[in-house]
Amino acid sequence: MEPFDLVVQNGTLVTAGETVRADIGIRGEQIAALGQGLRGRETLDAGGLLVLPGGVDPHVHLEMPAGAVRSSDDFVTGSIAAACGGTTTLLDFVEPEPGETLAQALQARRAQAEGRAVVDFGLHMTLTDTRPPALAEVEPLVAAGVSSFKVYTTYDGFRLDDAGLYAALEAVGQAGGLVMVHAENDVIVGQARRALLAAGRTGPQAHPLSRPAAAEGEAVERMLALAETAQAPVYIVHTSTRRGAEAIARARGRGQVAYGETCPQYLVLTEAEYARPGFEGAKFVCSPPLRSEADRVALWRALANGQLQSVGTDHCPFFYRGAKELGRELFTLIPGGIPGIEARLALLYTWGVRAGWISPGRWVELCSTAPARLFGLYPRKGSLLPGADADLVLFDPQRRVTLRQEMLHENVDYTPYEGLELHGYPVATLRRGQLLAREGEYVGPQGGGRFLACGRPQAA
Numbered sequence: 155m156e157p158f159d160l161v162v163q164n165g166t167l168v169t170a171g172e173t174v175r176a177d178i179g180i181r182g183e184q185i186a187a188l189g190q191g192l193r194g195r196e197t198l199d200a201g202g203l204l205v206l207p208g209g210v211d212p213h214v215h216l217e218m219p220a221g222a223v224r225s226s227d228d229f230v231t232g233s234i235a236a237a238c239g240g241t242t243t244l245l246d247f248v249e250p251e252p253g254e255t256l257a258q259a260l261q262a263r264r265a266q267a268e269g270r271a272v273v274d275f276g277l278h279m280t281l282t283d284t285r286p287p288a289l290a291e292v293e294p295l296v297a298a299g300v301s302s303f304k305v306y307t308t309y310d311g312f313r314l315d316d317a318g319l320y321a322a323l324e325a326v327g328q329a330g331g332l333v334m335v336h337a338e339n340d341v342i343v344g345q346a347r348r349a350l351l352a353a354g355r356t357g358p359q360a361h362p363l364s365r366p367a368a369a370e371g372e373a374v375e376r377m378l379a380l381a382e383t384a385q386a387p388v389y390i391v392h393t394s395t396r397r398g399a400e401a402i403a404r405a406r407g408r409g410q411v412a413y414g415e416t417c418p419q420y421l422v423l424t425e426a427e428y429a430r431p432g433f434e435g436a437k438f439v440c441s442p443p444l445r446s447e448a449d450r451v452a453l454w455r456a457l458a459n460g461q462l463q464s465v466g467t468d469h470c471p472f473f474y475r476g477a478k479e480l481g482r483e484l485f486t487l488i489p490g491g492i493p494g495i496e497a498r499l500a501l502l503y504t505w506g507v508r509a510g511w512i513s514p515g516r517w518v519e520l521c522s523t524a525p526a527r528l529f530g531l532y533p534r535k536g537s538l539l540p541g542a543d544a545d546l547v548l549f550d551p552q553r554r555v556t557l558r559q560e561m562l563h564e565n566v567d568y569t570p571y572e573g574l575e576l577h578g579y580p581v582a583t584l585r586r587g588q589l590l591a592r593e594g595e596y597v598g599p600q601g602g603g604r605f606l607a608c609g610r611p612q613a614a
């Protein structure tokens with residue numbers, strides 16, 4: 155047989171289904187074969203390393219406008235950070251401006267990423283207008299490769315009422331797409347916030363109290379009931395509480411097509427971070443907020459037993475100096491969002507696999523395979539099957555790393571995970587057969603990431 159262009163030798167292949175010792179033969183941009191003793195014009199030694207399909211991060215916000223500022227990673231820096239951390243596919247969002255059609259907004263957002271992102275990317279469409287002209291665009295968008303639609307139950311300018319949520323669910327469900335929802339009850343959040351401000355609670359310590367677990371619990375339950383009636387599949391983003399996870403599990407138990415995502419910050423950190431002295435707690439302000447230790451443990455249990463299906467980062471970084479500081483006098487003015495695009499795989503390995511919550515196969519499923527399936531990219535992404543894109547991560551399970559902001563490639567002046575001890579870290583990342591990152595440094599070309607047309611959701 156003619157030698158392969160590249161052979162990744164002697165690795166332990168970890169997929170959602172199995173763990174095997176094998177070489178991977180790559181031709182061009184695809185995996186061509188798995189086997190023993192494969193010959194290649196070039197080789198990469200993976201002895202002692204795990205070899206996984208590239209990470210698929212289903213939830214990131216690069217260069218996203220947020221009031222007076224925008225998230226500080228753009229498609230260049232954010233995708234380089236992703237690659238260095240073992241993520242080769244990003245799913246970001248299109249947020250249409252008033253007066254723009256959804257198709258126009260999609261073209262503009264694609265143009266922002268194309269030629270700049272170094273990893274492949276797909277896009278979700280945010281729906282803030284559910285009148286007929288907008289909803290008539292849903293079906294052609296699904297055909298054009300945007301099969302997931304995000305709705306919000308809170309935030310002025312984004313929030314839909316129940317009628318709007320129902321209309322979105324019906325239209326997207328009929329078109330064969332997937333509705334993603336940010337679920338927090340807006341009235342509960344508003345009342346809690348007013349009470350805190352009236353009591354003079356203006357610091358970041360008040361942030362978690364302003365978005366109680368009841369807000370998430372109610373909105374997840376309501377969204378599931380609406381989706382059940384509209385017969386639409388639904389994906390709850392950034393599930394942060396036991397209440398939210400249990401509601402999703404109950405709906406799935408009834409046979410509903412419902413999925414739940416959580417994020418590394420809810421699996422590794424807790425609301426104790428907000429009690430840091432001075433304004434330091436602002437570094438952890440995201441919505442929903444970090445939760446209790448009991449919630450954190452419940453989320454791990456839900457990932458382990460299949461009640462939650464996906465882990466995305468909700469990466470939305472803002473500099474502490476100059477951006478987070480806008481809320482120094484008033485916590486409600488702190489830009490909401492935290493960085494995390496780079497450390498997802500490593501955090502989930504140490505805190506999930508090493509801690510005994512999940513197997514290596516489940517780790518790969520949560521970080522790669524399940525998101526690829528849910529957003530219609532499997533098996534091209536999220537698998538090591540012949541014919542799949544040769545997106546590979548070489549992961550050293552023995553590497554010990556103390557996480558520091560200086561070692562990360564995210565364009566932001568802190569990491570919420572500063573000082574955490576990791577046991578296992580990615581050492582090389584390939585995107586479609588090309589080496590992008592090695593030993594914590596970006597070694598790939600500029601750009602090269604491609605827009606991915608997402609298909610219909612597959613069960614996960």
Ligand SMILES: [Zn+2]
Nearest residue numbers: 213214215468
């Ligand atoms: Zn988000």
